[in-house]
Amino acid sequence: IGHPEIFPLVFTTKTQEIFNCRIDEDVTEENCFKLIKKEDIIQDLKTRATVSDFHPVKKVVLEYPGEELLVVFDAKFQYGQNFYFVASEEAKENLLKPPETAEEKEEEEEEEKEEEEEEEKEEEEEEEEENREETLEVHPYKPPVHKPWVSLGSEKEVEEESVKDTVTKIKYMISRVRRKFGAPITFADKNASNVKDSYVECTSYQDKTFSIKMLEKDVGIQMVPKVKEASTQTKWAYPKNAATQYFPRQLSNEEKEESLSSEKLKEFLTSVHLRMEIALQQNEIMNAFFDDWKALAEDESSSGGKPDVHLKAYQSFTDLHHLKDRTISCICWHPTIYGIIAVSVRERLSYEEQVNLCDKSLLQQSVILFWSFFDPIHPQLMLECPEDIYCFQFSPSDPNIIAGGCINGQVVLWDISQHEEKLQNAKTVADGVKKTAVNMVNASILNILQYIYPSLTQVQQSSTEPPLVRYCAVSSIEYSHKKAVTDIHWLPDYFEDNQVGATFENRAEICVQLVTCSPDSSVLFWDIPATKLPEQPSSEKVKEKEVLYMPPDVPDTFKHLCWKPLTKINLCESDTNREYGPVRISLRELHYHYKTSVNTLEVPAKESPYREMSTPSSKNLKVLENISTDFSVGTEDGEIVYSNWKMEIDSNVAKPHTQKYAIHTETINTLQRSPFFKDIILSIGGRNFAIWKEGVTNGPILQSSCSAGRYTAGQWSLTRPGVFFIGRDDGNIDIWDLLKKTHETSHFQNISESMITFISPWIASAKQHFLAVSDDLGVLHVLEICQTLSHPSRNEHANVLDYFEREVKYLKYCEQEFQEYQEFQAKTELK
Amino acid sequence: AEVEETLKRIQAHKGVIATIVINAEGIPIRTTLDNSTTVQYAGLLHQLILKTRSAVRDLDPQNDLTFLRIRTKKHEIMVAPGNISIKIIVELYVF
Numbered sequence: 001i002g003h004p005e006i007f008p009l010v011f012t013t014k015t016q017e018i019f020n021c022r023i024d025e026d027v028t029e030e031n032c033f034k035l036i037k038k039e040d041i042i043q044d045l046k047t048r049a050t051v052s053d054f055h056p057v058k059k060v061v062l063e064y065p066g067e068e069l070l071v072v073f074d075a076k077f078q079y080g081q082n083f084y085f086v087a088s089e090e091a092k093e094n095l096l097k098p099p100e101t102a103e104e105k106e107e108e109e110e111e112e113k114e115e116e117e118e119e120e121k122e123e124e125e126e127e128e129e130e131n132r133e134e135t136l137e138v139h140p141y142k143p144p145v146h147k148p149w150v151s152l153g154s155e156k157e158v159e160e161e162s163v164k165d166t167v168t169k170i171k172y173m174i175s176r177v178r179r180k181f182g183a184p185i186t187f188a189d190k191n192a193s194n195v196k197d198s199y200v201e202c203t204s205y206q207d208k209t210f211s212i213k214m215l216e217k218d219v220g221i222q223m224v225p226k227v228k229e230a231s232t233q234t235k236w237a238y239p240k241n242a243a244t245q246y247f248p249r250q251l252s253n254e255e256k257e258e259s260l261s262s263e264k265l266k267e268f269l270t271s272v273h274l275r276m277e278i279a280l281q282q283n284e285i286m287n288a289f290f291d292d293w294k295a296l297a298e299d300e301s302s303s304g305g306k307p308d309v310h311l312k313a314y315q316s317f318t319d320l321h322h323l324k325d326r327t328i329s330c331i332c333w334h335p336t337i338y339g340i341i342a343v344s345v346r347e348r349l350s351y352e353e354q355v356n357l358c359d360k361s362l363l364q365q366s367v368i369l370f371w372s373f374f375d376p377i378h379p380q381l382m383l384e385c386p387e388d389i390y391c392f393q394f395s396p397s398d399p400n401i402i403a404g405g406c407i408n409g410q411v412v413l414w415d416i417s418q419h420e421e422k423l424q425n426a427k428t429v430a431d432g433v434k435k436t437a438v439n440m441v442n443a444s445i446l447n448i449l450q451y452i453y454p455s456l457t458q459v460q461q462s463s464t465e466p467p468l469v470r471y472c473a474v475s476s477i478e479y480s481h482k483k484a485v486t487d488i489h490w491l492p493d494y495f496e497d498n499q500v501g502a503t504f505e506n507r508a509e510i511c512v513q514l515v516t517c518s519p520d521s522s523v524l525f526w527d528i529p530a531t532k533l534p535e536q537p538s539s540e541k542v543k544e545k546e547v548l549y550m551p552p553d554v555p556d557t558f559k560h561l562c563w564k565p566l567t568k569i570n571l572c573e574s575d576t577n578r579e580y581g582p583v584r585i586s587l588r589e590l591h592y593h594y595k596t597s598v599n600t601l602e603v604p605a606k607e608s609p610y611r612e613m614s615t616p617s618s619k620n621l622k623v624l625e626n627i628s629t630d631f632s633v634g635t636e637d638g639e640i641v642y643s644n645w646k647m648e649i650d651s652n653v654a655k656p657h658t659q660k661y662a663i664h665t666e667t668i669n670t671l672q673r674s675p676f677f678k679d680i681i682l683s684i685g686g687r688n689f690a691i692w693k694e695g696v697t698n699g700p701i702l703q704s705s706c707s708a709g710r711y712t713a714g715q716w717s718l719t720r721p722g723v724f725f726i727g728r729d730d731g732n733i734d735i736w737d738l739l740k741k742t743h744e745t746s747h748f749q750n751i752s753e754s755m756i757t758f759i760s761p762w763i764a765s766a767k768q769h770f771l772a773v774s775d776d777l778g779v780l781h782v783l784e785i786c787q788t789l790s791h792p793s794r795n796e797h798a799n800v801l802d803y804f805e806r807e808v809k810y811l812k813y814c815e816q817e818f819q820e821y822q823e824f825q826a827k828t829e830l831k
Numbered sequence: 832a833e834v835e836e837t838l839k840r841i842q843a844h845k846g847v848i849a850t851i852v853i854n855a856e857g858i859p860i861r862t863t864l865d866n867s868t869t870v871q872y873a874g875l876l877h878q879l880i881l882k883t884r885s886a887v888r889d890l891d892p893q894n895d896l897t898f899l900r901i902r903t904k905k906h907e908i909m910v911a912p913g914n915i916s917i918k919i920i921v922e923l924y925v926f
Contacts, residue, residue, distance in 0.1 A: 248870040249858050259860050265852075266834055268913040273837045275898050276920060279909050280844045283922060289902070 007057045008074070008081035015053045018044060035068040057085050064088075311733065311749050311771060311783040317341075317371040318779040319379055328774035330391045331760040335399045337424050338764055339373035340380065341772055343780050344404065346388035368392060368404065368414075370423065370466070371780065379466045380423055383414050386474055390484050401528075404471075405485025405516055411526060413473035422467075475526070479565055481518035487584045488516045491525075516565075517585040519636050524565035584634040584671035586681060632694075634668025638685050640692065663690050663700060670714040676721040676797060680804060684714040684726060693808060698815050701807040702742060715759045717785075719769060720792045722800040727756025731775060735789065739799055751781050761785070841920065848906070851919040853877060860916065876919055880912050 018040075041054050041061050054061055061069065070086040078084075192199040251259070259265060326345045334340035345367055366388040370381035385406065392404030400417040416423075491513040514526040632642045641660040666686030674680040679694035680701075687707050690700035711734075713727035722738035726745075731752040734745040754776035762770045769790035771783045842850050842863055851869055852861040857877035862869040884896040901908040909920045 248874060249856070250866075250870070251854075251858050251860065256860050259854060260834055264915050265860075268916050269834055269837045269852075269918075272911040272913055272918055273841060275911050276841055276909065276918065277844075279898065279900065280841070280847070280920075280922070283907060284845065289904075 006079055007060065007085040008079040009053055009057065009071070009083045009085050010081045011053050011071075011083045015044070034071045034073070036071055038064060038067055038069055041069060054085075060085070310747075310786050311735075311751075311789075312786060313781065314770065314784040315373060315376055315782045316779055317343075317376055317379075317782070318777075319369060322367055322369060322379070322382070324778075326778050327776045328757055328778055328780060329389065331758045331772045331774050331780065332392060332394055332402075333760060333762040333770075333772065334370075334423070335394050335396065337399075337420075340370055340423050341372075341760075341762075341780065341782065342368055342370045342383075342392070342394075342402075343774060344368045344385075344389035344392050345778065346390065346407065367468075368402070372423070373782070381416065381419050382466050382468045383416070384468050384470045385412060386410065386471065390486055391488050393488055393490055395490055403488055403490065403514055405481075405488040405518075407484040408477070409481030409483055409485055409518060409520070410477060411475040411480060411485060411488065411514065411516055412471045413528070414469055415472045416469055419467060419469060475565070481516065481522060481524065482520040483518045485516045485518050488514060489585065490514055515585060517633060523585060523631075523633070526565050584668055586632050586634075586671045586673050632671065632681060632692075634664075634671040634683055634685065636667050638662060638664035638666055638668060640664075640668070640671070640681075640683055640690075642694070661692075661699065663703060664688060666710070669712060672714070672716055674716050674721065675718055676716075677801070677804070682714060682716060682724055684711045686710060689714060689726060691804075693804060696808050696811060698811045701804055701811065702738070705743070713756050713759045715761055717789065718761050718763055719790050721797045722803070723789060725759050725761065725771065727751075727759050727773060729755040731756060733759070733771075733773060738803060739796065751775065751783070752777065752779060763790075846922045848921045850921075852916055853919065854916045855914070864921075872919060872921075876908070876910055877917065880910060880917055884912060 038061065045054055045058055045061070049055070072084050072086065074082055074084050190198075322345060326347060328343045329346045330344045332342045332344075334342065347366075366385045368383035368385060368389060369379040370383075372380045383402065383404075385404065387406040387408045387410065389404040389412070390407055392402055395401035395403065400415055400420055402414040402416065404412045404414070406412060513528065515523060516526065517523045632640060634640055639660045639662045664683065664685030665688075668683055668685035670682065670684040670689075672682050674682065681692045681694065683690050683692060683700075687710055688704045689711055690704070691702040692700050707728075709728040709730050709732070711726050712729050715725050717723035717725065720737075724736050726734040726736065728734065730750075731754055732748050732750050733756065735747040735749070737746040740746045751773050752775040756773055756775055758772075758774045760772045762772065764770055769785040771785050773781045773783060775781070838850055838852070838861065841847065849862070849864040849868075851859055851864065851872055853859045853873045853876075857873050859869045859873045864872070880896070880899065883899055887894050887896045896912055899910040899912070901910070907922045909922065911918045
């Protein structure tokens with residue numbers, strides 16, 4: 001509401017009646033003004049207080065200065081109510097009168113405005129004006145009267161809005177010379193920095209207040225491996241079977257002939273064959289297969305330092321049952337089966353009793369025991385002997401035949417073919433081992449075996465006892481030696497003697513002959529005769545009477561053997577008629593090698609060759625001329641005798657070619673040829689030993705000095721030509737190495753407390769060399785020979801040979817000297 | 832005839848087991864062994880000779896192979912190469 005003095009009021013009908021301003025009666029639209037006295041309003045106010053319509057304007061009414069208040073009927077609700085109250089006199093006056101003036105003013109304005117515009121409106125407005133004027137009052141037209149301007153507060157606004165100069169304006173006047181206006185101007189560049197103060201710059205500087213030291217910075221790093229993909233493609237070659245068939249190119253015969261005859265070939269051959277021949281000769285001269293490296297090593301090992309020489313104890317065997325109070329007289333290794341060794345047992349006698357040996361009846365059974373390495377407690381086999389065996393040997397051609405010489409002069413043979421397999425399989429500890437070898441399937445053999453071994457089978461079942469094998473042949477007493485057989489040897493298989501004494505070729509290649517010697521001054525040659533397998537055991541055979549009764553459990557091998565020696569040689573010194581008592585015999589041709597019988601397993605199937613042998617007819621055999629029939633014997637009295645058994649048909653020669661030497665003081669207990677040199681013999685007896693060379697008649701090549709103890713046994717080493725072992729009566733073994741020392745033993749080792757009775761070396765394998773030593777207590781010691789003792793050094797053979805030859809020369813020289821001396825003596829005596 | 836004589840003489844040497852003569856291509860011309868063994872020897876040794884000869888000549892071009900001896904445990908094989916043919920001898924030594 002723009003007019004602050006206008007107050008709209010609502011007049012109720014009651015109020016309208018009171019103040020006579022009823023609508024449409026007192027107050028109409030045209031006549032809307034009503035003057036009401038102030039007092040009336042105040043009275044109304046008093047009477048009706050709040051109900052009065054003037055209540056809201058009560059204050060204004062009370063302050064109204066005039067007497068009469070104007071109330072205007074507002075038909076059009078111009079101010080919101082049906083009546084409005086005018087608060088001020090001036091306004092009242094204005095309304096009452098200026099409605100006219102206002103209308104007039106409005107008219108004038110409108111007229112002024114719309115004078116240019118349409119007159120119809122004017123007329124309308126005029127008509128309205130007139131209407132209004134007519135209704136109100138007809139006022140005479142008065143020209144507007146200027147009234148003083150009433151400030152309503154807009155002066156301030158105007159003032160504010162008006163723009164006035166705050167500062168006095170400054171006037172500048174710039175003048176310039178006229179000619180400079182519009183003149184051409186040349187611009188030039190000028191460096192602003194040259195002129196001082198031509199520019200102003202604001203340089204940047206490091207504001208200290210804003211410097212922050214970066215102490216830690218979080219930086220993230222990521223590593224990315226460079227990955228590159230690459231690929232290749234290969235051709236896959238799958239395996240494919242491919243085969244080529246070819247045959248060598250060969251020239252046809254004509255082509256060969258042609259090329260053979262070509263000149264070029266001839267030239268070639270002439271040029272080449274010389275080279276060939278040179279090469280061949282070279283090979284003949286020197287050993288092409290000589291290994292220099294190895295020889296170098298050997299030199300080093302033998303020359304430097306003291307090699308460890310010893311005999312390592314390998315095993316020892318003893319059996320309390322059989323060997324009580326007995327001693328071992330002879331040791332023999334089984335030639336083919338590894339680890340089997342046989343010992344012969346006899347009564348232990350003092351020396352005097354031994355010397356006065358006569359056949360005593362022995363209460364205890366004498367045996368030959370077979371030991372195996374794998375079972376040191378139980379003997380594998382026992383051979384029954386009629387008497388004590390002094391010496392025995394395996395047959396070289398058939399290791400199942402064993403020949404032994406007894407104390408009473410008989411010669412005994414055993415056949416252990418049935419037990420061979422057992423011996424070979426003696427690896428298991430022999431308790432409860434049932435012999436399978438005997439259970440032979442072969443029916444033909446069983447026929448024979450009806451007679452054989454019923455007692456033996458009994459023995460088998462008691463498995464703790466080793467099987468007992470009876471001898472299968474024994475020589476007749478009247479033809480045997482009178483004294484103990486002290487040495488027995490098989491003759492080599494390539495010759496045999498006949499009764500005449502000539503040696504013949506032995507075609508059968510089996511050892512069939514034995515030679516024995518005995519202190520009854522005879523050397524006997526025995527022939528193992530043919531034995532035919534009897535189809536009727538008790539029939540035929542005129543000789544049956546002479547057949548010694550054989551107990552039934554003896555192999556049939558030599559069943560009807562009336563065994564007589566083939567040849568007898570009496571050793572007697574022709575001039576003094578003294579007889580020698582040979583104790584040991586050594587034949588020159590005694591070298592033989594044991595055949596490893598491949599057919600051992602076939603023995604059950606095949607008959608032993610001995611059964612089918614017949615006396616070889618001496619007609620068709622060739623007489624061997626170049627076999628040496630020399631032999632040498634060592635006697636009871638300590639003499640060495642060389643002799644020849646070939647009987648001289650020409651008996652003009654009274655004295656056969658014999659020589660004797662008396663070096664030793666006691667019985668010779670060893671007479672052995674060196675396994676390397678056929679003419680070197682080692683003889684041991686009493687307190688010294690001697691080495692002889694056949695053909696050297698002056699004396700021994702080497703004779704040892706008297707030693708403290710007696711030498712009781714000795715053997716050459718099988719592998720080293722200059723080494724031999726000697727056993728003594730104090731239980732020591734002396735190892736003599738001729739290349740090292742010849743005046744004393746190189747090494748000695750104590751084996752047992754009692755006297756050593758026999759030594760036997762053996763090569764079991766390339767690495768194992770054994771030495772079997774038996775002592776007086778009946779214990780068999782098996783020792784392993786160490787490498788230095790068993791492996792010969794390079795040229796040892798040649799060295800030893802050299803040594804012997806030197807000794808021979810020396811002997812000759814000595815003899816010469818002696819002869820010269822004698823001559824000289826003789827000369828001087830003559831004078 | 833001379834050829835025969837020479838070969839016989841060599842074959843008669845003590846210890847010689849066999850003699851083979853092969854031509855430049857390795858085909859045996861003359862032999863004292865059986866055919867299959869000869870062929871085997873020829874094939875194997877021919878290659879060896881070629882190799883040996885080339886090795887010798889590589890080392891020194893002025894040099895040439897005169898003789899080749901192969902000593903084995905049991906035998907010794909001697910090869911004398913020539914231009915057109917090669918002779919092979921197999922020897923045995925027991926020591």
